[in-house]
Amino acid sequence: MHHLTPLSGIVGGALIGLAASMLMLLTGRIAGISGIFGGLLQPGAGDRGWRIAFVAGLLAAPLLASLSGTPLPAPAMPASLIVIVIAGLLVGFGSRMGGGCTSGHGVCGIARLSARSIVATAIFMAAAIATVAVVRHGIGG
Amino acid sequence: MLLVFVSFACGLVFGIGLLISGMTDTGKVLGFLDIFGAWDATLAFVMAGAVAVTGLGFALARRRGTPVLAAKNLWPTRRDVDTPLVIGTTLFGIGWGLVGLCPGPALVNLAGLGLPVIVFVVAMAVGMLGHDAWGTRRTLMRQIEKA
Numbered sequence: 001m002h003h004l005t006p007l008s009g010i011v012g013g014a015l016i017g018l019a020a021s022m023l024m025l026l027t028g029r030i031a032g033i034s035g036i037f038g039g040l041l042q043p044g045a046g047d048r049g050w051r052i053a054f055v056a057g058l059l060a061a062p063l064l065a066s067l068s069g070t071p072l073p074a075p076a077m078p079a080s081l082i083v084i085v086i087a088g089l090l091v092g093f094g095s096r097m098g099g100g101c102t103s104g105h106g107v108c109g110i111a112r113l114s115a116r117s118i119v120a121t122a123i124f125m126a127a128a129i130a131t132v133a134v135v136r137h138g139i140g141g
Numbered sequence: 142m143l144l145v146f147v148s149f150a151c152g153l154v155f156g157i158g159l160l161i162s163g164m165t166d167t168g169k170v171l172g173f174l175d176i177f178g179a180w181d182a183t184l185a186f187v188m189a190g191a192v193a194v195t196g197l198g199f200a201l202a203r204r205r206g207t208p209v210l211a212a213k214n215l216w217p218t219r220r221d222v223d224t225p226l227v228i229g230t231t232l233f234g235i236g237w238g239l240v241g242l243c244p245g246p247a248l249v250n251l252a253g254l255g256l257p258v259i260v261f262v263v264a265m266a267v268g269m270l271g272h273d274a275w276g277t278r279r280t281l282m283r284q285i286e287k288a
Contacts, residue, residue, distance in 0.1 A: 005163055009183040012162025013190025019155035020191070021198020026147045028208035028215050031155060033245040038269045050148035055248060057152020062252040064153070065160055073160070073250045075167040077257035079240050088247075088261040090236025092268020095244060096276075098229025099219065102243045103155075105230070106188065109217070111195035119222050120230045125174075127234025132174040135239065139177065 020108055023054075032104020033058075034095035098124070144210050156249045162187040165249050167241030174238055 020031035027050060029036075040051040062073050077084060095101040098120055100109065105124070109117020133139040163169040164187055172181030208214055237243050242250070242261055250258045 004181055005169075005183050006186045009162050009186030010190040012158045012160070012164065013187035013192075014194045015154055015158030015161060016187070016191040017158075017194025017196075017198065019151045019158060020195045021201070022154070023148070023151040024199060024202045024208065024214060025205065026151075026209045026211075027144055028202075028211040028213055029148075030215065030217060031151065033243075033248065034269070037244055037248065037266075038273070041266055041270055042273065049145050053145040053148035054152035054155075057149040057154075058156040058159075058245065058248045059252050060149070060153050061156025061160055061249055062165075065157065070160075072253040073165050074253045074255050075165060075242070075246075075250050075258065077167060077240060077255070077261075079257075081257070081260055084240055084257050084261050085264045087236040087239035087242070088264025089268040089271070090232045090239070091243060091247075091261075092236075092265035092270075093272045094229045094231070094233030094236060094268075096229070096269050096272040097225050098231075098233055099226060101233060101245075102237075103245050107191045107195055108199075110188075111192045111199055112216070114217065114220070116220055116222055116226065120226055123227060123230040124234035124237065127231045128174045128238035129176055131235045131238025132171055133177055136171075136175055137177050 016103075016107060017111075020103070020111070030104060030108050032100050032108060034092075034101040035099075035104055038092075038096050094124075147210060155245065158191070159246055159249050162190075165246045167246075170241040170243075170246070171238075174241070 023029050023031045029050070036051050036054050039045055040048060040055065066072050100117065100120060105117040105120040110121060159165050163183055169181055169183055172179065173184035202208070202214055240261065244265065247258065247262050247265060251262055
């Protein structure tokens with residue numbers, strides 16, 4: 001059972017915003033994770049250094065937290081491995097095709113008041129809500 | 142070298158933000174998306190906090206004009222809503238809704254070395270590579286058709 005945690009939500013969100021702001025102010029880059037990670041996979045990409053460093057920072061966050069006694073993250077993944085593979089493929093393919101994910105469109109795009117990103121966020125939210133409705137409640141299925 | 146260090150620090154702060162906000166917890170994310178169940182609105186607070194601070198930071202970046210460590214700000218230039226945007230974000234949303242993971246939280250969760258998360262990240266990388274290979278092939282085919 002999960003409960004609303006508004007304070008940690010806002011504080012955590014503000015830190016995400018701080019990271020996105022610093023990345024733009026200092027390096028001129030957009031903190032879109034699918035773009036950063038996807039660019040890393042491109043053969044012959046010339047600007048791998050900062051991408052590898054950013055992803056390493058993401059991975060280092062839970063390791064740093066574990067030093068202060070927080071256990072390493074082990075999210076609940078009750079779906080079968082087949083479903084997990086399909087979900088991963090869809091998230092990877094879809095984020096590249098749609099030019100962004102929750103961070104690039106959802107946070108950075110909305111912060112820029114980009115109509116393209118606002119439409120993108122509305123669509124992926126609606127698709128995700130519909131998917132959960134079908135999987136959990138069998139609505140429309 | 143400084144650019145690499147700053148990028149690492151930004152990734153670290155971003156990851157800590159995801160951890161504190163609870164967005165690395167698939168249960169909390171799915172709880173937000175489950176509007177017909179016991180709805181957990183936390184994700185909306187995370188978005189609000191992130192968008193507010195990013196809005197301020199980006200306004201500062203626009204006023205400065207150029208970033209501290211690079212030649213220019215690489216603002217996204219596209220403004221159109223086209224078919225790939227609609228189809229791509231729909232596919233992304235379906236995948237996100239299936240397990241509650243998007244790219245940022247998936248990468249942070251990778252540190253726990255759980256098999257399901259590893260499988261998800263590998264599939265995500267394959268999906269990205271698959272899209273990029275498909276895109277390159279389509280461009281090539283069009284050039285061949287034109288020739």
